[in-house]
Every structure is written in structure tokens, then in C-alpha cells.
Amino acid sequence: MTAAPVTVRVPAKVNVQLAVGGLRPDGFHDLANVFLAVGLYDEITATPSDRLRITVSGPDAHQVPLDESNLAARAALALAARHGVEPRVHLHIAKDIPVAGGMAGGSADGAGALLACDTLWETGATRDELLAICAELGSDVPFSLVGGAALGRGRGELLEPLETGGVLHWVFAVADGGLSTPAVYRECDRLREAAGTGSSAADVPEPAPSGDLLRALRTGDPGALAAVLANDLQPAAVSLRPSLTETLRAGSEGGALAALVSGSGPTCAFLAKDPEAAEGVAEALLRSATCRAVRVTSGPVPGATVLR
Numbered sequence: 001m002t003a004a005p006v007t008v009r010v011p012a013k014v015n016v017q018l019a020v021g022g023l024r025p026d027g028f029h030d031l032a033n034v035f036l037a038v039g040l041y042d043e044i045t046a047t048p049s050d051r052l053r054i055t056v057s058g059p060d061a062h063q064v065p066l067d068e069s070n071l072a073a074r075a076a077l078a079l080a081a082r083h084g085v086e087p088r089v090h091l092h093i094a095k096d097i098p099v100a101g102g103m104a105g106g107s108a109d110g111a112g113a114l115l116a117c118d119t120l121w122e123t124g125a126t127r128d129e130l131l132a133i134c135a136e137l138g139s140d141v142p143f144s145l146v147g148g149a150a151l152g153r154g155r156g157e158l159l160e161p162l163e164t165g166g167v168l169h170w171v172f173a174v175a176d177g178g179l180s181t182p183a184v185y186r187e188c189d190r191l192r193e194a195a196g197t198g199s200s201a202a203d204v205p206e207p208a209p210s211g212d213l214l215r216a217l218r219t220g221d222p223g224a225l226a227a228v229l230a231n232d233l234q235p236a237a238v239s240l241r242p243s244l245t246e247t248l249r250a251g252s253e254g255g256a257l258a259a260l261v262s263g264s265g266p267t268c269a270f271l272a273k274d275p276e277a278a279e280g281v282a283e284a285l286l287r288s289a290t291c292r293a294v295r296v297t298s299g300p301v302p303g304a305t306v307l308r
């Protein structure tokens with residue numbers, strides 16, 4: 001055990017393709033989930049303490065649970081149980097990723113706490129063991145650990161790294177209030193039932209990654225990528241939050257190459273040609289007053305990283 005605090009930085013994600021299969025008997029959906037890590041970060045600092053304690057700072061801190069339902073706490077408990085360590089740690093989360101925004105903020109904290117505790121306790125868990133614990137914590141958590149770009153299969157936890165060429169410039173419109181991920185998946189099923197196509201795994205075609213999209217990521221051509229960005233959860237997020245239509249329109253009119261809901265939403269993501277175009281999209285979104293905050297960033301960026 002080291003006595004010095006350990007700080008880990010973990011990025012948010014955007015899904016450049018989210019193909020959703022039918023509802024499985026276990027309540028999850030099979031996915032073809034193309035993740036991209038982007039430069040909005042939470043920082044998790046682990047310090048020795050007399051007991052497990054969570055504190056959170058940042059503008060959305062009041063929305064984050066401080067009990068054992070916090071994904072950072074669950075990560076510490078899972079690692080401690082496996083290695084026979086007492087989970088005596090103070091985890092401080094400096095939160096910059098929007099809460100319940102479809103950008104995997106809680107997942108970032110789970111992956112970050114796991115890496116921070118592994119380093120603090122000198123547990124020496126293997127990468128595969130860390131990934132297995134991440135998958136138990138949530139479908140998005142393994143990607144928060146690895147970052148970069150990756151294809152997630154199964155419920156999103158089975159990752160295959162993807163090659164990317166060049167930097168992609170993004171603008172994110174943060175909404176007032178979050179959306180619950182299970183509620184958005186339920187709405188997706190409801191819309192499929194209402195359309196008469198059915199929502200079970202037998203009714204919905206197996207989700208598959210788009211070859212054009214993987215090629216566009218490889219070349220890093222934002223124009224080619226913009227043409228094929230796709231999120232099967234977008235109609236459900238818009239159905240639950242119709243005002244997102246105005247946000248998506250404002251960013252498109254502001255010069256974005258493409259606009260889509262990030263994961264389960266309600267954050268909206270806009271792909272821009274270059275940094276100047278991204279600033280133009282951000283200004284248009286701010287003028288439109290269709291969102292609570294605007295963030296300009298880029299990706300891919302590395303996953304959870306120990307800063308010390």
C-alpha cells in the first residue's frame with residue numbers, strides 16, 4: 001500500500017455508431033457499439049482513509065450519489081473483495097462529465113476508481129482482471145478503462161480496439177436534466193412495438209458495425225464519418241425529450257457536418273470539420289439557447305490514466 005494519493009483521469013465517450021438489437025431475456029440488448037473517447041474528463045483521487053468514503057466536486061456534484069450505489073464505490077468494493085483488502089479509501093471525484101448525459105460519466109468514475117485503488121493498494125490486478133471487474137460494473141465501464149476507439153459487442157462490454165486516423169473535432173450541447181439509460185432502452189423497445197416490427201431478439205436483425213463507418217474512422221475523414229454516424233437510441237431519446245430536435249437543428253444550422261444524440265442522451269454531439277468550425281457551432285448553440293452548456297473538444301483520447 002502506498003500512502004501518497006493516486007489520481008486517475010478518465011475521459012467521456014460518444015457513440016459514433018450505436019446499433020441496438022432486440023431485447024434479450026436478461027433485460028439487455030445486443031449492440032454494435034462504436035465508442036470514441038473524447039477530451040472531457042473526470043478525475044478520481046484515492047487516498048488512504050479509515051473507511052470507504054466518497055466526495056464529489058464540480059457543477060453537477062449534487063446529482064451524484066455518495067453511497068455504495070456510486071460506481072466508484074462499487075469498483076473499490078469489488079477490487080477489495082477479490083484481493084482480500086479492506087476498502088479503507090477516500091475517493092474524491094472531480095466531476096466534469098455531464099451526469100446522466102449519455103457520455104458514460106458514472107462509468108468513467110467506476111473505471112477510474114478501479115485503477116486508482118489498484119495502484120494505491122498495489123493489488124497488481126492484470127489488465128484482463130480489471131476489464132472483467134469493469135464489465136460487472138456496467139456495459140460502458142470497460143471502454144472507459146481502454147479509451148481511444150473501440151467496437152463494443154455483446155451488451156457493449158466485449159471490446160475490440162479500432163484504428164483511427166487523425167483528430168476529430170466535436171461540440172457537445174449539455175441539456176438541462178438527464179435521461180435514465182434503462183428508460184431510453186425501454187422507449188426504444190416501445191417504439192419498435194408501436195411500429196409493428198417487434199422488439200425481441202427474434203424480431204430485430206442482429207446489430208452489425210458499418211464498414212463505411214469503420215473506414216471513415218480509419219482515414220479520420222470527418223466528412224465521410226459525418227455521412228454515416230448513426231444512433232438507434234436517438235428516436236427514443238427524442239421521443240422522451242422532444243426539445244432535442246431544436247438543439248440538433250441549431251447545431252446543424254451552425255455549420256456542424258453532422259448532429260446526433262450521444263448514446264442514451266440527452267447530450268447532443270456535433271461533428272465539425274476543424275477547430276474553427278467547432279467554435280462556430282458552439283457559438284450558434286449558445287445563441288440558440290436550446291441547451292444548458294456547450295463544450296468543445298476532440299477525440300480520440302486515451303482511456304483511464306494514472307496522473308499521480
Ligand SMILES: C[C@](O)(CO)[C@H](O)COP(=O)(O)OP(=O)(O)OC[C@H]1O[C@@H](n2ccc(N)nc2=O)[C@H](O)[C@@H]1O
Nearest residue numbers: 027028029031138139140141155156181182185263264
Ligand atoms: C447507451 C450506452 O451508454 C451506449 O454506450 C450504453 O449501452 C449504456 O451502458 P451503461 O450505462 O453502462 O448501462 P448498464 O449499467 O450496463 O445497464 C443499465 C441498463 O441499460 C439497459 N441496457 C444497457 C446496455 C445494453 N446493451 N442494453 C440495455 O438494455 C438495461 O436496461 C440495463 O439494465
Ligand SMILES: Nc1ncnc2c1ncn2[C@@H]1O[C@H](COP(=O)(O)OP(=O)(O)OP(=O)(O)O)[C@@H](O)[C@H]1O
Nearest residue numbers: 070071099100101102103104105106107109140181
Ligand atoms: N460516479 C457517478 N457519477 C454519476 N452518476 C453516478 C455515479 N455513480 C452512480 N451514478 C448514478 O448513475 C446515473 C447515471 O449517471 P451517468 O452520468 O453515468 O449517466 P450516463 O452518462 O447517461 O451513462 P451512460 O452514457 O453510460 O449510459 C446517475 O443518475 C446516478 O444516479
